[in-house]
Amino acid sequence: MVSGTNDSKNTPPIVSLAAGGVAGGIEAFTSYPFEFAKTRVQLRSEKGIPTPKNPFKVVTQVYQSEGLRALYKGCGALVVGSIAKDGVRFLFFDQIKIAFADPQTGTLSPLRNLAAGMTAGVVASITAVTPTERIKTALIDDARNERRFRSGLHATQVIYREHGISGLYRGFAGTTLKQASATAFRMGTYNILKDFETKRDIPQTTVTNFANGSVAGTVTTLCTQPFDVIKTRSQSAHGASTIEAIKSILADYGFFRGFWKGTTMRLGRTVFSGGILFTSYEAAVKVIQPLYSGLTHTVGAQETA
Template sequence: MAQATVTTTNLTPSPRAGLETPKRAPKQAQNSPLVSLIAGATAGAVEASITYPFEFIKTRSQLRSNGQSAGKSPLSVLRSTIAQDGLFAIYTGCGSLVAGTALKASVRFFTYDSIKQMLSDDRGKLSPARGILAGMAAGAVESAVAVTPTERIKTALIDDAKGARRFKGTTHAIGLLVREQGIQGIYRGLLSTTIKQSATSAVRMGSYNVLRTEYQERLGAPQAVGTFAIGAVAGTITVYATQPFDTLKTRAQGAQGEGMLVAARSILLDDGFKGFWRGSTMRLGRLVMSGGIVFTIYEQVAAQLRGLKW
């Protein structure tokens, strides 16, 4: 008697036609502390070197001249500076800012990436609120470690160059300020700088995080051009949201130095409420370029470093 052949079939239900498992956004790459430090320092140094003339003109326009508000347009400041002291005068204080920017950018990205990894979900994604929180913390740390002393020296050099010319250079300025005012003279404007830096970093890093996440989910990981555009938009948002903090910080860090309340009062007396936005045009020019440059270089250098075997 012949045996009956039984054909077994796969009883596992197959997905219905036309239905696919939703794709999850790729997990965002995480940077090690060393990668964050090196990539941040490189990005900061390059960005500061390229955009320094914008910073010089912005700072000069915010400072008083012989006790009075300068009241000059950015082009007037540029023309008068070149006419009086030559083209290279617009790089007065540049060395201090480049060194300081390299340090502060490395500290900023190290702090931001460290906090980001603690607050991110399993795909490395950071919510807008947590992105702002991480940026605020990064700004506070970089202010205390690097920004306040380097910005103080840069601002004092620019302020001194238009009048008394007591300072012969960065080293001489540091020594003279310490002798006359003590170590606190180098940290003049710490409170206003920390407020400004925390707000700036929170807006800048927070908006960049949101824009980059949206871009990556819709179009994939951004290349250099996309990163530059995202960084430029983040820079634009940052300028108008935080300019009053920057103007207040500059007044507090002039050659003589002013308390924060005195600086705020002098701005109001000189130019009224709109005076808090003095220098925003040149800062916009710098931060649009700065945002594009620093994030592009940071992402490119970090990507190269992640591919190395340490």
């Protein structure tokens, strides 16, 4: 389990998957306005129309000019993707942690924590994140211009018809780099903090979990923002290759302003969402694991009888 180095051995894979999915769905829905604003800022703006840096101003402007429906366009894709992404991410992280643990002590060093998170991030990107992020970003981009996508399903059908499977995996390199590094820093930082607290008998409460998750979110944002900007540019409505995305970012804003575009907005989301994600995960495990244990015990008793 992500909550403790030794606990992962006692958390069945199905519990990690289910709890991660629940946590991912809750985190994506509650923090979506920040994600929407961040994505809008990272996409290429129309000439002569500057994009505000304040996320609340972005959300207010979109609501006033385009309505509530436009503001939440892409939310469904993000929630579905987050359920799959975080279910897979927590499942593989919990299992990979066991493989990466020191054979003598059963614990993970900070570097092994990061390596386990990076491996889980790559798996999550391949299995769930890239196509759902592509649809979410395309929907947000489309809502401000052409508005030809009626829904996430419709966007998926149009992109697949026009570009094939490669269209749904547009931005794969940037997304995978982002997911590998983000999962490494987020999961790794959270576990390093938790292991540090456990050794000093600091109680693991909801407040502690939220604080650890928020710190992990801050570290993740600052270290991985360039990959997030590249991913967003690659996954616009018409799409772009990773090289084209990098060139357009440099041409529009330069290195630092370009590759850390939307940092404030993403920071607002990840600090909040990091706390929500890990707190929800810990709570979900506490509910799901006893139910799973009871079910398996009942089935085992029936088979024995």
